Amino acid sequence: MQKKRTRFKYLIKALFLFLLPTMLNAQPPAYQITGHLPGLEEGEKVIMSLILDGSSKVERRDSGYVIDGAFHLTGNVPEGPRLYFMDFDRHPTKTCRLLINNNEKITVRCDSNILRIDHGYLDDYLQIEGSPSNHTWHFFYTGITLYCQSTAQFNGILRKIRDSIGFDAQEVGSAIMAKKELNKALYYGLLRNPEPADVYIPAMLMELLGDKIYERSGHDAFLMAVYNASDDAAKRTYYGKLFHQYAILSVGQPFPEFVLPDLDDKPLALRDVVSKSKLTIVHFWAVNSYIRKETQDELRSVYKRYHDKGLNIIGVSSDTADYEWKGFLKTQQFPWFNVSDLKGGEGVVGKIYHEYGKASEPATTNVLIDSADKIIAWDPSPTELLWYLWKYFDSGNNIVAAKDKQ
Numbered sequence: 001m002q003k004k005r006t007r008f009k010y011l012i013k014a015l016f017l018f019l020l021p022t023m024l025n026a027q028p029p030a031y032q033i034t035g036h037l038p039g040l041e042e043g044e045k046v047i048m049s050l051i052l053d054g055s056s057k058v059e060r061r062d063s064g065y066v067i068d069g070a071f072h073l074t075g076n077v078p079e080g081p082r083l084y085f086m087d088f089d090r091h092p093t094k095t096c097r098l099l100i101n102n103n104e105k106i107t108v109r110c111d112s113n114i115l116r117i118d119h120g121y122l123d124d125y126l127q128i129e130g131s132p133s134n135h136t137w138h139f140f141y142t143g144i145t146l147y148c149q150s151t152a153q154f155n156g157i158l159r160k161i162r163d164s165i166g167f168d169a170q171e172v173g174s175a176i177m178a179k180k181e182l183n184k185a186l187y188y189g190l191l192r193n194p195e196p197a198d199v200y201i202p203a204m205l206m207e208l209l210g211d212k213i214y215e216r217s218g219h220d221a222f223l224m225a226v227y228n229a230s231d232d233a234a235k236r237t238y239y240g241k242l243f244h245q246y247a248i249l250s251v252g253q254p255f256p257e258f259v260l261p262d263l264d265d266k267p268l269a270l271r272d273v274v275s276k277s278k279l280t281i282v283h284f285w286a287v288n289s290y291i292r293k294e295t296q297d298e299l300r301s302v303y304k305r306y307h308d309k310g311l312n313i314i315g316v317s318s319d320t321a322d323y324e325w326k327g328f329l330k331t332q333q334f335p336w337f338n339v340s341d342l343k344g345g346e347g348v349v350g351k352i353y354h355e356y357g358k359a360s361e362p363a364t365t366n367v368l369i370d371s372a373d374k375i376i377a378w379d380p381s382p383t384e385l386l387w388y389l390w391k392y393f394d395s396g397n398n399i400v401a402a403k404d405k406q
Contacts, residue, residue, distance in 0.1 A: 029102035033073040039114040045089040046071045077102045079238035081133040096122040099137035106130040143190045154179045162383045172387045187222035219378035223250040255369045258348050260339035268339050278310030280369050284355040286318045286362040287328045295364045298382050309393045318349040318362050
């Protein structure tokens, strides 16, 4: 009996030694960070927080402590690469954004005391090596920042045209075409043939800057082109999957169908409205949404002018209180269709169309679609919207008068 037990123990040990390499290789891949930042205190905690939704939601993942002036961190990046905040518990006003992936050995250094840096974000003041992902992100960030500044200038031009001479189709059209050329320049100059050569997931980078890219470009068609050009591995990452949710909302794509209850609790399908219209405006709003009154005043004007020519509007509310939504509609007497699932950010407005904004001030957004369900313009300015309507309904006139007064 004793011999059998001894043999069994040897068998277990042999089996363990045989499986040990496999067990070690089965460990999930991880990143490693070694840092030395003058200004951090001995024993200070360094925290890596995963950014979950833009920059408003984070999940604390990994941490380490400053020992003899240096800190060491390790952890697993889920569906990497992902964007993190590196925070310091004794210096809460300082942070560093890092886009990292597994199997990256990263060093973070600073030549000066971080307490002497006036800026709260330390990204541009640190020397970060060993992360191709982070290097790529900063490469894109610089170019896209310049793009955003340029589109802001075009939007300013459109406002000046309207404030000075009203609506002039030729002037507005020239500005819109120039903006489209800028979108092409971004795509062909930066995204279609990206540098450095180790850029392997432009879709992920686009999502990180999505709040700027989507708003500034007007959901331009190049966004789907970027997604389609990404390889399968990129599409399976967290940002690749998330990017796809936005890319399908690009200009030229079919607008996702919905069937929602109307004011009388009867289901109304978007397709039923679109099929009877030449153009349809899907109007996302809520009782307390941003610039709601100004936008809806504009819609009353264009509806009056173009409804008989084939324009329809369907308002999709992100409200949550039935009595508030219905009560407001009864006071306003909008002439167009209105529907809502009364689920706020958890409904179709937030989950499918990504147009909820925030509970304290939901978004107000117009989307123009054609009779084939294709997206023509996403969140056009009032001047841009007038131009698209002029293009489809009044193209025989060079100049259209300013909007009808109420």
